[in-house]
Amino acid sequence: MIFDTHAHYDDEQFDTDRDELLNSMEESCVGTIVNVSATYESCRRVIRMAEKYPMMYAAVGVHPDEVGSLDEEKFAHMKELLTNEKVVAVGEIGLDYYWDNESHDTQKKWFIRQLELARELNLPVNIHSREAAQDTMEIVKEHGRSLKGVIHCFSYSKEMALEYVKLGYYIGVGGVVTFKNAKRLKDTVEAVPLTAVVLETDCPYLAPEPYRGRRNNSTYIKYMAEEIARIKGVTGEEVVRQTEANARSLYRL
Numbered sequence: 001m002i003f004d005t006h007a008h009y010d011d012e013q014f015d016t017d018r019d020e021l022l023n024s025m026e027e028s029c030v031g032t033i034v035n036v037s038a039t040y041e042s043c044r045r046v047i048r049m050a051e052k053y054p055m056m057y058a059a060v061g062v063h064p065d066e067v068g069s070l071d072e073e074k075f076a077h078m079k080e081l082l083t084n085e086k087v088v089a090v091g092e093i094g095l096d097y098y099w100d101n102e103s104h105d106t107q108k109k110w111f112i113r114q115l116e117l118a119r120e121l122n123l124p125v126n127i128h129s130r131e132a133a134q135d136t137m138e139i140v141k142e143h144g145r146s147l148k149g150v151i152h153c154f155s156y157s158k159e160m161a162l163e164y165v166k167l168g169y170y171i172g173v174g175g176v177v178t179f180k181n182a183k184r185l186k187d188t189v190e191a192v193p194l195t196a197v198v199l200e201t202d203c204p205y206l207a208p209e210p211y212r213g214r215r216n217n218s219t220y221i222k223y224m225a226e227e228i229a230r231i232k233g234v235t236g237e238e239v240v241r242q243t244e245a246n247a248r249s250l251y252r253l
């Protein structure tokens with residue numbers, strides 16, 4: 001069954017048909033979804049949803065664009081939320097120098113704090129990194145070593161992907177892999193062993209072809225699996241089977 005390792009079903013774009021959509025996942029061969037928080041406010045929301053849907057789990061953390069709202073009190077509350085039995089990871093956390101919403105120092109500080117929280121609670125991490133390749137690698141090497149984790153929506157070189165794999169991290173691949181102009185990601189998928197790849201939607205964002213530009217959802221992962229299968233010269237079923245096993249190992253499910 002398909003395992004979506006990174007989704008945002010608390011997003012308002014799902015307000016009109018959330019229940020219907022999530023209840024139809026099983027018939028589309030989607031077995032497990034990890035719903036990931038981005039803002040501090042969404043930490044509670046993703047847990048509430050994971051408690052409602054048996055096939056759904058939650059990741060709790062604050063996205064680099066949103067860390068400006070964090071303080072010690074909120075951080076302590078997040079730590080409490082992370083002990084909920086349906087929470088499987090700290091995420092999404094990281095660095096985003098593309099939007100650059102917060103200063104690099106603020107982003108780095110809370111990235112490191114959240115990595116250390118993951119270590120303290122013995123949880124894997126879900127990492128967001130955009131146009132911050134060097135700083136992310138340095139911080140992961142210093143503070144994320146021996147943690148389990150995934151670099152979600154991987155957008156860097158294949159050399160860097162292989163470096164993460166050597167550190168024991170998984171490479172998160174989503175809808176972008178189906179885009180015609182995504183040569184770099186296709187090269188990365190070719191270079192990285194299938195045992196180090198996990199599938200994700202990042203929905204409602206980044207829908208694959210043939211739905212590019214529209215609202216994404218976990219049933220579209222089949223298009224990503226087919227493209228990865230083509231690149232790797234294996235069957236789509238094999239991609240789904242192996243990436244599900246990888247995701248279970250990552251999130252310890």
Ligand SMILES: [Zn+2]
Pocket residue numbers: 006008036092202
């Ligand atoms: Zn995300």
